Amino acid sequence: MEEEKETITQLISDYINYLEIEKGLSKNTITAYGSDIADFFDFMDIEYKNEFSLSDVKRRDFSSYTKFLARKELNPSSITRKIASIKGFFRFLCFRRDIKKNPSISIPSPKLPKRLPRVLTKTEIDKILNNNLKIESLAVIELLYSAGIRVSELVNLKLNNLDLSQQVIKVFGKGSKERIVPINKRCVNILKKYLQKRELKALKYDCEPYLFLADNGKKISRQKVYRIIKEQGDLIHKKISPHTIRHSFATHLLENGADLRVVQELLGHSSIVTTQLYTHISKKTLREIYFNING
Numbered sequence: 001m002e003e004e005k006e007t008i009t010q011l012i013s014d015y016i017n018y019l020e021i022e023k024g025l026s027k028n029t030i031t032a033y034g035s036d037i038a039d040f041f042d043f044m045d046i047e048y049k050n051e052f053s054l055s056d057v058k059r060r061d062f063s064s065y066t067k068f069l070a071r072k073e074l075n076p077s078s079i080t081r082k083i084a085s086i087k088g089f090f091r092f093l094c095f096r097r098d099i100k101k102n103p104s105i106s107i108p109s110p111k112l113p114k115r116l117p118r119v120l121t122k123t124e125i126d127k128i129l130n131n132n133l134k135i136e137s138l139a140v141i142e143l144l145y146s147a148g149i150r151v152s153e154l155v156n157l158k159l160n161n162l163d164l165s166q167q168v169i170k171v172f173g174k175g176s177k178e179r180i181v182p183i184n185k186r187c188v189n190i191l192k193k194y195l196q197k198r199e200l201k202a203l204k205y206d207c208e209p210y211l212f213l214a215d216n217g218k219k220i221s222r223q224k225v226y227r228i229i230k231e232q233g234d235l236i237h238k239k240i241s242p243h244t245i246r247h248s249f250a251t252h253l254l255e256n257g258a259d260l261r262v263v264q265e266l267l268g269h270s271s272i273v274t275t276q277l278y279t280h281i282s283k284k285t286l287r288e289i290y291f292n293i294n295g
Contacts, residue, residue, distance in 0.1 A: 008054065012037050015092050024176040026152060036085035040065060054099055062086070062107045083107065118240065120248045128232045137228045139194035140212060144229075144242055146187035147171070148249035148266055151225050151242035157211040164188050173268035181266055250275070 016034050019025045025033075043065050044052055062083065069079045087104040094102040120128075125145060129138065144154060153171045161170040167188055168180050183191075201207060205217025212220040225242055233240035246267070253263050264275040 008041055011054075011093060011098060012089070014096075015089050018092060025174075028152075032081070033085045033088070036082040037089045039082065040086050043068060054093070057090075057103045059103050059107065062104060118238075118244050118247065119251045120236075120238070120240065120244060122252055124236055124238070125245075125248060125252075127236055131232065131235060133232075135190070135194050135197055136212070137232075139190050140225055140228055141232065141245065142187045142190045143169075143183065144245040145249055146183045147181045148246050148253075149181065150246060150268075151222050153268075154242070155210070155212065155220055155222055155225060158209045159211055160209070162191070162211065164191060171268065174270075177268065177270075179265065179268050 012034060015037070016030055019030050019033060020027075044057070044061065047061070047064065048056065065086075066079060066083060069082065074082075087107065090099070090102050090104040093099045129142060129145075133141070140154065143149070144151075147169060149157075149169075149171055150173065153173055156172065157169065163169070167185070168182050171179050171181050173179060198207075198211075198213065201213055201217060205213075207213055207217040208219050210219040212225075214220050214224065229240055229242050229245065233244075250263055250267055253266070254260070260272065260275055264272050267275060269275045
């Protein structure tokens with residue numbers, strides 16, 4: 001059994017290398033996948049009392065594992081992610097012919113409740129942006145809203161990804177997919193002011209080439225961006241995150257007549273289905289406006 005465990009550990013390592021090199025996934029995503037797969041095999045150890053091999057894994061084991069996760073009161077989205085991670089691993093094994101049959105084929109994932117993401121009104125966005133913010137915080141929030149980029153895309157932006165004369169930024173999204181996103185004049189002006197302050201920091205530290213920097217000259221962390229957004233949300237009595245700003249960007253574009261395909265391209269969605277979610281938000285907002293006016 002020790003040999004089997006070593007084999008599984010090596011296969012997980014091979015899969016992680018595949019995700020990193022071939023798929024170009026982020027370190028956070030890869031770490032989550034690896035943890036999900038390891039958790040499944042820990043469960044299998046307990047179920048089979050340390051006496052199982054890869055060929056022993058059956059469809060019913062996935063069903064048992066899903067029920068096990070549900071008993072732990074994990075939310076459906078977490079369970080769905082874990083099952084998806086394991087399915088991806090077994091597809092990889094089958095593709096490489098480490099196993100003859102894929103036991104995870106046709107395994108259903110938990111049904112997720114359709115929840116519309118939280119969005120801010122244009123008035124709330126304006127209130128935050130006009131809140132006498134420090135220039136770094138203002139630049140972070142303005143860029144998130146003007147470009148609709150993900151927090152991971154923001155923290156990884158480099159100076160050479162900016163073209164302020166053309167009012168565009170080059171963004172590297174999921175799977176290292178590149179896209180060009182326009183930014184408005186207000187955002188350009190704020191970034192110019194921020195860059196002046198960044199130059200002072202660059203004189204003090206051996207700075208990394210990223211646009212947004214921590215106090216020590218290193219790349220700003222996702223956690224710092226989350227704190228910036230949370231502080232501003234507290235001031236308007238709303239629990240928000242960088243993704244709330246992205247949702248608001250997309251919703252406001254659609255409410256002002258933007259084409260769905262254009263919004264898809266700006267957000268970097270691989271599927272139009274993902275972008276269609278925002279049409280539901282827009283309709284909901286329009287209904288609220290109508291009934292507020294007409295009772």
